[in-house]
Amino acid sequence: MKMFGKVVIIGTGLIGGSLGLALKKQRLCGRVIGLSRRRENAVLAQKNGAIDEIAGSLEAVSEADLVVLATPVDKIIDFGLRIRGKIRKDCIVIDVGSTKETIVSKLSPLIPNFVGCHPLAGSEKRGAANLKENIFKGSLCILTPADRTSKRALSTVKLFWKELGARTVELSAKKHDQVLALTSHLPHFLAFSLINSVPEGCLRLSSNGLKDTTRLSASDPELWSEIFFSNRANLLAALTVFEIKLTALKLALKNNDRKKLAGILRQAQTKRKLLG
Amino acid sequence: MKMFGKVVIIGTGLIGGSLGLALKKQRLCGRVIGLSRRRENAVLAQKNGAIDEIAGSLEAVSEADLVVLATPVDKIIDFGLRIRGKIRKDCIVIDVGSTKETIVSKLSPLIPNFVGCHPLAGSEKRGAANLKENIFKGSLCILTPADRTSKRALSTVKLFWKELGARTVELSAKKHDQVLALTSHLPHFLAFSLINSVPEGCLRLSSNGLKDTTRLSASDPELWSEIFFSNRANLLAALTVFEIKLTALKLALKNNDRKKLAGILRQAQTKRKLLG
Structure with missing residues (x-):
């Protein structure tokens, strides 16, 4: 048509x-x-x-x-x-x-x-x-x-x-930016930070897990720098949410709280399954 | 044979x-x-x-x-x-x-x-x-x-x-555990925390980026709980490395330091390309 x-x-x-x-x-x-x-x-x-x-x-x-x-x-x-x-x-x-x-x-x-x-x-x-x-x-x-x-x-x-x-x-454009900060900009931000955490010499000892988790960090730096800045406030808020979740999981590990840690992982797995 | x-x-x-x-x-x-x-x-x-x-x-x-x-x-x-x-x-x-x-x-x-x-x-x-x-x-x-x-x-x-x-x-077994904390256990830990940061209602508004970045969080909770605890000290150290990298990127965003942020992303992209 x-x-x-x-x-x-x-x-x-x-x-x-x-x-x-x-x-x-x-x-x-x-x-x-x-x-x-x-x-x-x-x-x-x-x-x-x-x-x-x-x-x-x-x-x-x-x-x-x-x-x-x-x-x-x-x-x-x-x-x-x-x-x-x-x-x-x-x-x-x-x-x-x-x-x-x-x-x-x-x-x-x-x-x-x-x-x-x-x-x-x-x-x-x-x-x-x-x-x-x-x-x-x-x-x-x-x-x-x-x-x-x-x-x-x-x-x-x-x-x-x-x-x-x-x-x-x-x-609404406002809601879009809030949601995408969590579903897209945050994953990109973490992927860039994750690959930067792995020493170059260790890369040959990695498997598909690292590859998939960091795929987004192969994205164009200039393009994504602008996207991050164009959604700065929402992305900073999303990072705060992430840091709270990460800290909870880390504390469970630090405190040897097996029950709590497994509970958090179960919650995550259940939600991830919704993505198919 | x-x-x-x-x-x-x-x-x-x-x-x-x-x-x-x-x-x-x-x-x-x-x-x-x-x-x-x-x-x-x-x-x-x-x-x-x-x-x-x-x-x-x-x-x-x-x-x-x-x-x-x-x-x-x-x-x-x-x-x-x-x-x-x-x-x-x-x-x-x-x-x-x-x-x-x-x-x-x-x-x-x-x-x-x-x-x-x-x-x-x-x-x-x-x-x-x-x-x-x-x-x-x-x-x-x-x-x-x-x-x-x-x-x-x-x-x-x-x-x-x-x-x-x-x-x-x-x-050596010791070196193995240090390396895998960074190349495997850390990506799993972050994937679990990332999916837990995204409200269920936002999942339908996500694309392949979130899917790939959180694939590891579909892993078995009991299995991975045990793996995390079996490499607890190295994983906590790997988390500290990650937090330093994340904080540097976040500060560049917070401080509106475009040059610094783009530089960090470029570094990440270069390293990620080595993974193929």
Whole structure:
């Protein structure tokens, strides 16, 4: 089903590029135009079939039906502000950033057709070299509409993600950031700290357990540094929650309290089983 | 190559049972006899082709060429002491426990043909229902011989793991426990604490990141409670190392020190890449 004529994707990395690929393969739009800070990324995206053409400038958004802001989180607001005066009135704008409160509070009042989106489909790999057409299939996409978000834009964006195979759920941007601090930013933070705790010489004596537990620490440092800072207060709160849980388990070990320690592990195992 | 006549496996869970399965499939021995605290586990192991027969009693070890102690760590010494007076002089005894210092220091002086082994091939799944014939293929097995370990036993056990497809490396039991505290026990400890930090209602809003980072928390609580206590001092030391790394990262976030934070993440990513 063709939903859009022209789509402009700003930021042709893993998510932006994969989105272009999926849009084109499923013929959800007419033409996909890509823009990237690093020209080689856009060239690679075009070569990989993710975009039809590379935009010469930001003016390319003037005829767009959909603009996707897919840059690192710290650049999204800036690009939103820059395209604001250039887009048509009925153009829908989405972002795909990992944090939402600051972005939504800045862009929603200025662009009524803006819908904040967070497709939970990232990976520790990034860039146009790792594009996957089916990255959104079976994934969850969190939508964070604001009070003034246009109903038409919201329902179109919902359908859009559905066509790409993703389930959608709506949360306030504030709630999104609180939840993601615990379910995503905290695990990343711990993975980086864990691998830094293991001396290099010990790595060859590890197994899949360490590998899986630290997979997220292979993520891009600059990208994740910005995500952490963009959700700083919630992440600090999540860290406090974690430290309380860690201290409880550590005290049980220190105090030789076998019953307590096994009880905490049982509680954890029961909850983990819910994740499948 | 047939290496042994009769092999007795005490504890027919994931590792013990998979070992039996691999031994039989590769015809490394004549007959595999299994013994389990829970009879249904031994019955299942027999049904799954991991053992030829279920031992009626511990007396079964009297004609064994190889005895494998594959019970949870807290039962290994006890079984070692109990078989000690029953085995033939030339019988080789190995254990497959996740910690080694206490076990080796107790059993090595009493059984010269005892070789402590730790195949890094476990999983969060346990029991005879999850046996895998090729669980050791391509894996690493750490051997922890003591000064008085018989050279013949050590070289036979090395060959044995090689035949099963595992690489072997020798470490002192003390060093093994220090290293594994960091590479295995710490990741488990953190995984249990992390999943306990995430409210149940948030789980449906998580992605593969949380799933992978907490996979180890699906491990058996009783088993891991015993492993933690059997390596308590080293694990507490590993936790201190982790807390220092976590605090450094947290302080960079708290102090809005972007340069420092990105630097720590870069260091982590570089190290993580060594794990492949």
